[in-house]
Amino acid sequence: xxxxxxxxxxxxxxxxxxxxxxxxxxxxxxxxxxxxxxxxxxxxxxxxxxxxxxxxxxxxxxxxxxxxxxxxxxxxxxxxxxxxxxxxxxxxxxxxxxxxxxxxxxxxxxxxxxxxxxxxxxxxxxxxxxxxxxxxxxxxxxxxxxxxxxxxxxxxxxxxxxxxxxxxxxxxxxxxxxxxxxxxxxxxxxxxxxxxxxxxxxxxxxxxxxxxxxxxxxxxxxxxxxxxxxxxxxxxxxxxxxxxxxxxxxxxxxxxxxxxxxxxxxxxxxxxxxxxxxxxxxxxxxxxxxxxxxxxxxxxxxxxxxxxxxxxxxxxxxxxxxxxxxxxxxxxxxxxxxxxxxxxxxxxxxxxxxxxxxxxxxxxxxxxxxxxxxxxxxxxxxxxxxxxxxxxxxxxxxxxxxxxxxxxxxxxxxx
Numbered sequence: 001x002x003x004x005x006x007x008x009x010x011x012x013x014x015x016x017x018x019x020x021x022x023x024x025x026x027x028x029x030x031x032x033x034x035x036x037x038x039x040x041x042x043x044x045x046x047x048x049x050x051x052x053x054x055x056x057x058x059x060x061x062x063x064x065x066x067x068x069x070x071x072x073x074x075x076x077x078x079x080x081x082x083x084x085x086x087x088x089x090x091x092x093x094x095x096x097x098x099x100x101x102x103x104x105x106x107x108x109x110x111x112x113x114x115x116x117x118x119x120x121x122x123x124x125x126x127x128x129x130x131x132x133x134x135x136x137x138x139x140x141x142x143x144x145x146x147x148x149x150x151x152x153x154x155x156x157x158x159x160x161x162x163x164x165x166x167x168x169x170x171x172x173x174x175x176x177x178x179x180x181x182x183x184x185x186x187x188x189x190x191x192x193x194x195x196x197x198x199x200x201x202x203x204x205x206x207x208x209x210x211x212x213x214x215x216x217x218x219x220x221x222x223x224x225x226x227x228x229x230x231x232x233x234x235x236x237x238x239x240x241x242x243x244x245x246x247x248x249x250x251x252x253x254x255x256x257x258x259x260x261x262x263x264x265x266x267x268x269x270x271x272x273x274x275x276x277x278x279x280x281x282x283x284x285x286x287x288x289x290x291x292x293x294x295x296x297x298x299x300x301x302x303x304x305x306x307x308x309x310x311x312x313x314x315x316x317x318x319x320x321x322x323x324x325x326x327x328x329x330x331x332x333x334x335x336x337x338x339x340x341x342x343x344x345x346x347x348x349x350x351x352x353x354x355x356x357x358x359x360x361x362x363x364x365x366x367x368x369x370x371x372x373x374x375x376x377x378x379x380x381x382x383x384x385x386x387x388x389x390x391x392x393x394x395x396x397x398x399x400x401x402x403x404x405x406x407x408x409x410x411x412x413x414x415x
Contacts, residue, residue: 002026022046027055033066039087048092062137067108071117082117090114093154097133099143100291103154156303157293158310254325254378256290256313257282262377263308264294266360266370273301277377308357316398319355321367322391325380327352353398356383 005013006028013020017036021043032051038044051063069085072078086105094107105112109126112118118126261277268276274297281293294305316322327350355361360370367383374380384391 005029017043017047020047020050024050025053026050027053028058029053029063030061031064031066033068034088035068037081037084039084041091044088044092060141062141064134064137064140066134069117071120071123073120079117086114095140095143097129154299155293155295156299156306157291158306256292258377259312260292260305260309262370262373263312263357264305265373265377266357266366267301267305267308269369269373270360270366272304272359273297275301304359308359311355311357314355316353316355316395318395319358319386320361321356321364321370321383321385322353322394323356323367323371323374323380323383324351324353325374325378326350351380353394 001013002024004010006026017038029051032048034047036043036047038047048065051065055061067085067088070081085108089105089108091103092107093101093103096102096107096110098110100110101107102110105114109130257280260280260282264273264280265276267273273294275294279294279296281295283291292306292309294302297305311319354374356367356370360366361383364383364385367385371380371383384394386392386395
């Protein structure tokens with residue numbers, strides 16, 4: 001039967017795991033559909049290996065392995081098969097649909113989580129996408145880039161999926177902010193830049209008026225007053241526009257990059273990582289999620305960074321320390337608020353609280369380092385110990401709240 005399959009007499013061979021397991025030799029196999037419930041590492045590796053063997057007569061061979069999984073949303077044990085899928089793929093590196101070599105169930109689809117299956121309402125679309133992906137064998141071969149240089153290291157990363165992209169800001173280069181006691185100072189020259197001609201007009205009008213007064217020409221004095229008044233009006237409008245730009249920037253939630261840079265600098269200051277914010281890498285995947293890593297460090301340091309970012313961006317649980325983030329909104333009087341913000345300082349109108357990562361909340365010294373980095377990149381106040389009356393009140397009022405309303409997924413990528 002094996003000879004009949006490899007010679008092209010049939011395209012499909014159905015057999016038991018014992019029959020087609022270890023010792024069965026058919027290098028020409030290009031696809032395998034796993035219908036078993038086995039999850040042991042040895043059995044899973046042997047089963048997948050039937051299709052992954054190199055075919056000496058076909059160097060361009062690309063194998064596609066399938067695992068069939070059943071999920072029932074309306075059954076209390078409807079996710080059992082999904083849990084088996086997760087165990088089958090744990091520690092197993094493969095390409096995901098973005099071209100990354102990823103550990104675990106995420107290489108089936110980067111949206112998959114080890115903790116819960118996707119909604120059955122999405123199954124048709126997911127299956128269709130996977131069928132199309134399986135047919136692009138040439139692209140899969142190119143994505144593996146066999147024969148090229150690589151770094152044999154697994155790098156933990158965090159993926160951030162936002163329900164609303166605006167909830168986590170933009171992906172532009174993170175601009176640090178300086179937090180005052182109740183305000184944000186925006187460091188962005190492009191927001192504060194103005195056209196110089198109104199100021200030149202004002203200066204010209206003043207000089208013209210002084211010259212007219214000295215010369216005794218009353219008509220020219222009136223013209224100078226008109227020029228000065230016009231220049232003052234234009235400057236006020238320009239100042240208000242500048243303030244509106246500052247308010248818009250300050251009222252935008254901090255980006256993933258800003259949060260990640262704050263975490264990286266705090267970990268580096270505490271001596272927990274060998275690199276700070278300069279090593280943070282952020283990219284946007286085709287599905288809209290953000291992938292964030294700390295590059296150039298060991299796997300343990302990268303894992304500590306990913307876990308810390310996850311804790312900061314996730315719902316507020318029961319951390320040892322919390323840190324506030326200033327929230328700015330124009331309010332009911334945008335003109336007045338804009339004029340106040342024209343210098344680059346936006347007054348905070350509210351605050352929201354984030355957890356200090358566990359590794360940085362071990363003591364007051366580390367929590368203070370995180371608060372310093374947080375104020376620089378995001379903007380906020382001092383870290384508060386949740387064992388104090390103030391901290392206990394924060395937890396009682398905000399425990400379980402999600403400051404960013406995002407979903408985070410931990411991943412290990414190999415490169």
